Amino acid sequence: MSKLKADILSKPNPFEELDQWISKRLFLQIRRLGVFTEPATSSGSVEDLRAKAGVLDKYARWWKECCLEILEQHGYVRHEHGQVRLSDHRSFDSIESEQAFQASWDARKAAYLQDPQSRAVVQLIDDCLQHLPDILRGVVLATDVIFPNSSLEKVESIYKHNERADYFNMQVAETAKAYLALLVAQRPEGGIRIIEIGAGTGGTAAIVLPHIAAFQSHIREYCYTDISNAFLVHGKTQYGTNYPFLTCKLWNVEEPPAQQNIDLGAYDIVIATNVLHATKNIRETLRNAKAAMKKNGILLLNELTEKSIFGTLTFGLLDGWWRYEDEALRIHGSPLLAVESWQSVFRQEGFGSVFIPEPDAGRLGQQVLVAESDGVIRQRVMTRSEEGAANVRPPVAKVQPQRQPVPAKATENPVSAAVSGTDVEAYVLSALAEALKVSGDSIKKDVPFADYGVDSILGVNFVNRLKDVLAIELNTAIIFDYSTVDRLTKYILQNHQNEIAERLRQASAETADADDSEAVDDTQNDMDHAAPTTPPQPFVPPSSNDQEGRAPEPDASQAGPVRNAPVTRDDIAIIGIAGQFPEAEDVESFWQNLIDGHDGVIELPEEYLDRQRYFSETRQPGKTYCQWGGVLKDRASFDPLFFSLSPREAESMNPHQRLILQESWKGLEDAGYNPKTLSDLQVGIFVGAEPVRYAASNFTGASEAIVASRLSYYLNLKGPALAVNTGCSSSGVAIHLACESLRNHETDMALAGGVHAALDRLALVSTSEIEMLSPEGAAIVWMRPVTARCCRKGWGWSSSNAFRTPLPTGITSTA
Numbered sequence: 078m079s080k081l082k083a084d085i086l087s088k089p090n091p092f093e094e095l096d097q098w099i100s101k102r103l104f105l106q107i108r109r110l111g112v113f114t115e116p117a118t119s120s121g122s123v124e125d126l127r128a129k130a131g132v133l134d135k136y137a138r139w140w141k142e143c144c145l146e147i148l149e150q151h152g153y154v155r156h157e158h159g160q161v162r163l164s165d166h167r168s169f170d171s172i173e174s175e176q177a178f179q180a181s182w183d184a185r186k187a188a189y190l191q192d193p194q195s196r197a198v199v200q201l202i203d204d205c206l207q208h209l210p211d212i213l214r215g216v217v218l219a220t221d222v223i224f225p226n227s228s229l230e231k232v233e234s235i236y237k238h239n240e241r242a243d244y245f246n247m248q249v250a251e252t253a254k255a256y257l258a259l260l261v262a263q264r265p266e267g268g269i270r271i272i273e274i275g276a277g278t279g280g281t282a283a284i285v286l287p288h289i290a291a292f293q294s295h296i297r298e299y300c301y302t303d304i305s306n307a308f309l310v311h312g313k314t315q316y317g318t319n320y321p322f323l324t325c326k327l328w329n330v331e332e333p334p335a336q337q338n339i340d341l342g343a344y345d346i347v348i349a350t351n352v353l354h355a356t357k358n359i360r361e362t363l364r365n366a367k368a369a370m371k372k373n374g375i376l377l378l379n380e381l382t383e384k385s386i387f388g389t390l391t392f393g394l395l396d397g398w399w400r401y402e403d404e405a406l407r408i409h410g411s412p413l414l415a416v417e418s419w420q421s422v423f424r425q426e427g428f429g430s431v432f433i434p435e436p437d438a439g440r441l442g443q444q445v446l447v448a449e450s451d452g453v454i455r456q457r458v459m460t461r462s463e464e465g466a467a468n469v470r471p472p473v474a475k476v477q478p479q480r481q482p483v484p485a486k487a488t489e490n491p492v493s494a495a496v497s498g499t500d501v502e503a504y505v506l507s508a509l510a511e512a513l514k515v516s517g518d519s520i521k522k523d524v525p526f527a528d529y530g531v532d533s534i535l536g537v538n539f540v541n542r543l544k545d546v547l548a549i550e551l552n553t554a555i556i557f558d559y560s561t562v563d564r565l566t567k568y569i570l571q572n573h574q575n576e577i578a579e580r581l582r583q584a585s586a587e588t589a590d591a592d593d594s595e596a597v598d599d600t601q602n603d604m605d606h607a608a609p610t611t612p613p614q615p616f617v618p619p620s621s622n623d624q625e626g627r628a629p630e631p632d633a634s635q636a637g638p639v640r641n642a643p644v645t646r647d648d649i650a651i652i653g654i655a656g657q658f659p660e661a662e663d664v665e666s667f668w669q670n671l672i673d674g675h676d677g678v679i680e681l682p683e684e685y686l687d688r689q690r691y692f693s694e695t696r697q698p699g700k701t702y703c704q705w706g707g708v709l710k711d712r713a714s715f716d717p718l719f720f721s722l723s724p725r726e727a728e729s730m731n732p733h734q735r736l737i738l739q740e741s742w743k744g745l746e747d748a749g750y751n752p753k754t755l756s757d758l759q760v761g762i763f764v765g766a767e768p769v770r771y772a773a774s775n776f777t778g779a780s781e782a783i784v785a786s787r788l789s790y791y792l793n794l795k796g797p798a799l800a801v802n803t804g805c806s807s808s809g810v811a812i813h814l815a816c817e818s819l820r821n822h823e824t825d826m827a828l829a830g831g832v833h834a835a836l837d838r839l840a841l842v843s844t845s846e847i848e849m850l851s852p853e854g855a856a857i858v859w860m861r862p863v864t865a866r867c868c869r870k871g872w873g874w875s876s877s878n879a880f881r882t883p884l885p886t887g888i889t890s891t892a
Contacts, residue, residue, distance in 0.1 A: 092198070095189070096386045098182060099202060100151035103390065105175060106209045107144065113154065119163040126161055132213045138399050140213075142410035143389040194241070197234035198387055204231070205391050212394055218553055219394035224534045226541055229278045229311055236280025236350070241441065246281045246350070248434050248445040249377045250288040253346055256375055257292045260345055267295035272344045272369060274330050275352025276301045277308050279315055281379065285348065286320050293322065300344075302328035306530035307538070310514045327530065331356045333456050334369045341454060344369050350379040354412045357402045363426045364455045372452025376428070378419065383442035384411040416444050427451045501547075501577065502566045508542035509562065522562040523753055525721065531556065549573040564756055564793065649816055653748025655740045656830070659707025677707045681841075691842060694852075701841040703850035709834055715739060720791060732834040733766050733784050741788050741828055752792055761796035761824035762789050763815040765807025765831030784832070796824040807831050 104113070110130035113119045121129065123141045132140050145161055148154045155164050189199040204222055211217040223231060236242050253271070260269055269292070276282055282301060289296065299322055301312040309325040317323050328337050330353065335341055347370055356362040366376060381388065388411065392398055401412045406422065408415060414422070416439060423431045428448035438444060502522070509526070510517040512535050520529065531539060540553045547569070559565040569577070654664050659677030661667035670677060681704055686692060693700040715735040717727035727735065741762075745752040762785040769781075781800050789798040797818060801811045808831025815829035844850050 092385065092387065095195070095199065097151070098185060099206070099386050099390065100147055100153070101178060102182060102203075102206050103144070103209075103386075104148055104151075104153045105178070106206055107148070109210050110213065113148075113163045115163075120160050122159060123161060130213070133215050135396065135399075136213050136394075138410075139389075139393055143393055146410060147386055147389065194239050197231070197239060201231050201235060201391050202387055205394060209390075209394075220534060221537060221553055223391065223395070224537060226537055229307070229534075233278035233280065236278055237283050241443075242280055243284065244441075245379050245438070245443055245445055246284040248438070249281055249348060249350065249379050250285040252375075252377055252434055252445070252447055253285055253348070254288045254292075256346060257289055257295070261292060261295050265295075268297045269295050269346075270298045270300070270344045271296065271346040271348065272298075272300040272302060272328075272339070273348040273350075274302055274328065274366060275349060275355075276303050276312055277350075277352070279308075279312050281348060281350040282312065282316060286316055286323075290320070293320075296322045299323050300339075301325045302339075304329045305532050305534055306513055307532070307535040330362050330365050331358070333365055335456070339369055341368050341456075342371055342452070345371055345374045347374065347376045348379075349376065351381055353378065354380060354407075354414060355397050355400070357400050359401075359403055359406055359414065359422055360426060363422060363428075367426065367428070367450050368454045368456055370450040372450060374450050376448045376450070378446045378448065380419065380444065380446070381413050381442060382416050382419075382439065382444050384408050384413060385442060388413075416446070419444075419446055423448045427453050427455070498566060498570055501569050502562060504546055505543065505562050505566050505569070508546065509539055511542055512539040520562065522566075525560045526556050527560065528721070543569075547573070547577050548579075549576050563753070567757060649819055653744045653746075653750075655744035655747055657709050657711070657736070657740065659709065662710060678705050679708070680704055681706045681708065686841060696845070696848075698846070699842060701845040701850065702852050703841060703845060705853070706841075730787075731769050731781075731784075733764075733769060733781070733832045734787050736832050736834055737764060737784055737788055738791065744828065755826070756793040757795055759796045759823070759825045760789075760792070760794040761815060761818050761827040762786070762794065762798040763801065763811040763818070763827060763829040764799070765801045765803070765809070765811040767802050767804070767807065767833060769834075788828075796827070 107130070108114055110132070112126050112130045123145060124137075126145075127137060127140045145154060145156075149156060152164055154161050156162075186199060186203060189195045201223065205212070205219070208217050208222045212219050212222065225231070237246065257269065261267070271289075273282060273285075279301075282299075286299065289299075299320065301309065301316070301323055302325070303309055303312075304327060306327070309327065313323070313325050317325075326338065328334065328339055330349075347366055349366065353359065353362050353366070370376065393411070398412055401407055406414055406418050416433075420431050423446070427450070429451045430449050432447040434445055434447065506517045506520055506522075509520055509529070509531070512531070513520075513529055515529075526536070526539075536556050537553050540551050540556060543549075544551050549569070551569075555568070556565065559568040656664050656667065658667045658670075660675065660679070661670050661677060685706065685708060686701070686704060688704065691700050692702075692704055694702060696702055715727055715738075717724050720738055722730075742752055745755070764785045766781055766784050781802070784800045785798040788794075789796070799811070799814060801807050801814065803810045811831060812829045815824075815827035818824045819827055841850070
């Protein structure tokens with residue numbers, strides 16, 4: 078270590094010269110976006126220039142705080158009076174000068190690539206710059222460049238096998254080893270536990286594990302964690318055999334460890350290399366890391382502490398770089414913290430002492446800090462619903478060898494044989510199982526890929542396997558648009574049926590050549606499973622015995638009087654209904670209340686009206702004279718996990734959003750549909766709803782516009798999603814719009830209705846002040862004197878089908 082330290086600290090910074098080359102290359106690539114080409118036409122505001130260049134919104138901060146600042150620092154542009162202008166720099170006045178620079182850079186790059194200390198850095202940044210215009214415009218994903226074919230090789234070489242990375246990882250390893258020696262002396266019985274946060278490609282583990290191997294008999298666990306399954310698979314493969322105490326777990330350090338099966342107050346050493354900065358809130362992150370530590374346990378933090386051009390033009394292109402919300406603690410234009418900021422936050426979060434093993438190493442723009450826990454654990458208090466969900470995890474299975482699905486064998490006319498959905502589904506399942514290194518049996522077809530830990534890295538691996546086995550072209554981003562096995566299978570069948578048919582024909586022919594007799598014996602069996610050669614049929618209403626949510630084709634021989642009745646183009650059928658109302662938990666109870674003349678109005682419970690403070694029989698400012706109303710019994714009852722929502726997100730949703738999800742599902746089931754089979758279909762959502770005063774913790778939870786679109790998003794519906802507010806007529810207008818949408822062929826099915834579940838003290842007081850409410854709790858409109866209204870809450874939802882000759886299609890509504 079001493080020789081390595083002396084060597085690296087005595088050398089000049091190798092990246093100072095590289096930065097000059099890279100800034101020139103950056104300027105050239107930005108010009109390819111159509112900006113800064115001519116002085117007379119290359120000025121504008123930061124946003125105007127971004128729009129002209131076609132740079133995506135998600136790169137707005139990168140464009141402003143990084144790209145333009147780098148160009149200004151190196152003299153290519155200047156800021157004047159809110160405008161960015163091309164400077165007098167003349168590096169690229171002509172095509173010839175650009176070509177001369179490219180030739181010079183190619184020669185210099187070749188020299189860099191010969192040096193093992195700079196090879197990985199130069200290779201990665203050159204690749205990112207080469208694809209920069211396409212990345213900024215969304216043509217290419219940054220992850221596809223940084224992690225090509227889901228490979229970790231490019232990034233892995235940044236974090237190990239070079240003297241700079243090895244130097245800082247060695248500091249972590251030697252500090253961990255020294256602390257282990259102290260622990261063993263104090264606790265010879267062993268049971269020492271170590272956890273690494275964001276272990277990633279294993280750059281730190283590769284050095285730490287050999288250093289601590291001598292204490293193997295005293296080590297109970299070295300827990301290798303990350304938020305990506307891809308890195309866990311890598312860690313287990315690389316280190317699991319040689320270090321039997323190694324375990325692998327998913328851990329997002331932004332969330333409390335107890336919710337992720339990480340034991341509280343259990344670990345003697347916590348290691349984090351270049352990971353904690355990549356979180357939204359450093360204070361919350363440190364609390365979560367500290368919660369896993371024993372009292373007097375140590376956190377070994379290995380972090381970049383200076384902003385660099387390399388980081389900006391590589392990892393700065395990834396979404397995670399810009400997730401931070403506590404800008405005051407960060408270095409401008411980056412998620413990094415300076416050493417002084419780390420020390421300050423450590424003290425504020427209860428780390429008793431902070432030690433820097435090698436203070437002189439700071440000149441390299443990186444530092445190792447050692448912080449000791451005071452044993453105090455600060456965690457956000459979980460609600461009951463969160464406690465129930467804390468142990469819910471994506472399915473995990475033991476790694477098992479995967480077999481390729483066997484395609485259907487050729488029929489008598491193999492060239493025209495249709496593609497079976499079962500075959501494609503089997504390929505999708507197999508590719509996903511291989512990418513995740515799990516058994517295919519553990520994967521559910523309707524569970525989002527993200528729930529299994531598929532991210533942009535594993536997604537590349539998954540999609541590439543599909544492309545290879547099916548011989549089709551797929552963009553990695555397709556798994557985010559078609560995010561389950563079911564949805565992706567349908568997409569592939571719809572868009573690549575002919576290509577796959579040819580692929581299966583070739584595979585079947587090969588199988589037949591290998592074993593003719595087996596092919597003959599199995600032909601009839603395989604034909605039984607072949608998909609029909611007819612194209613997909615239009616949307617039709619289901620029958621009660623159709624398990625897939627679709628009705629069988631009409632049988633003319635069984636047509637009855639109703640089937641023979643004339644059907645006009647504009648006929649619309651209400652095929653399902655659901656709702657909750659005062660004193661009526663469902664529609665059937667509501668009908669019975671109408672028959673019995675029961676209005677559902679009751680004296681308001683205490684949680685709705687504090688009578689001592691806000692009620693008076695005589696009219697008084699700030700009080701209501703009405704203590705009656707219609708309320709929903711189970712307004713707050715909601716199962717978030719059923720809808721793949723976290724309990725925290727469910728709490729942030731206003732009651733209207735929750736009721737829409739819940740009752741629309743019931744309405745669709747009442748119509749005979751499995752709601753999940755409506756994915757990708759033209760189904761519209763029309764909801765009458767007024768704004769509510771709900772203290773949501775985020776925008777989506779409070780927004781009335783999301784009332785309709787949340788259901789549309791969850792079911793992946795392709796029709797319009799509208800929230801309507803026309804006062805008391807909102808539900809009627811919503812149903813009218815749904816009918817018009819059906820008649821205009823915008824939708825094949827519609828769900829329409831209304832919701833109001835926001836009765837509260839403020840509503841009672843404000844409506845009392847303008848004498849809108851009835852003191853008796855009833856409104857008798859045809860008698861004198863006319864009394865005012867009584868506030869009620871409720872939710873109604875119906876499903877409807879519009880019939881268009883010759884085949885019926887569908888609509889669902891709520892009312």
